[in-house]
Amino acid sequence: METIGSFDHLLDKIEVGITVTTWCPADTSQTKRIYVNETRCRMTDHSREELLEQPPIGQLTRETMAQFDRINALLAEHGSFTCESTLRHRSNVAIPVMLHMKLVQHDGNTVLMTEQHDISSFKETESQLKLSRESMREMLTLIEKEKQTISENIKSNMGLVLHPLIDQLRINATGSQQDVLDVMVNRIGHIAREIGVVEQFDSFGFNLTRRQILICEMIRDGMTSKEIAQALNCAPSTINNHRNIIRRKLKLSGSSTNLQAFLNSPAGAPLGEAPPI
8 A cells, every 4th residue: 555644735735636545434524524636626726625515426325335335345455446427516507537446555544545537628639529420421422422422423314325326326337437446445444334324334244235145045055156136237257256256255266165065064054044135
């Protein structure tokens, strides 16, 4: 245990509220304040005399008695105890404080010294941070809703405008123009995936265009390149070019794997049904 002597004037100079009370864990009625420093007085706008006359643990109720017993048990075991509490200002405003209690020796007796650290500014900052977190959550929710709205708008525009336009361009596109269209579609697909609009340009990771999915469906049904070209009103060479691109995207290297057989296998099943011509 620590020992305090006759240096009250030193305790008056520190910027922490100090209260010293008698320690009578067996009889709370014998507990009383025997010293308070100047900082403790300023914290509540009470004089030293007023504070010394006040009961140290306030109104005795069953709850405060139980709390008093718990604190005394911890003090008896560890010699100190720390917790958050409040001090009551003269104006009846509650001042949040961090209490650090410890048993010390004073004039041959064991007394309880309590340090009261004002944590008002900390609590104010904590409250502001809580409000900021709530505002941030609300903002993120609004951003997410706006993102979903934008995504739906883009998805709708792709289905109603962009896809039909690309399909129309493919009808009369030459081989080199088809390659340019493929690059453009792949780039748009990359942008779509970046913003979460995947299904419009990606078929289960194969990255096939709608026209290529349609051709896959025709190949699956056993149609030849010439028959597909007649159905889509384009040259057989255009269909052959599409077949090569489809094989590359499906990672079917060389000619060892038949495209029709692959499309009718479980591996090709995720391509699903093609849109109508």
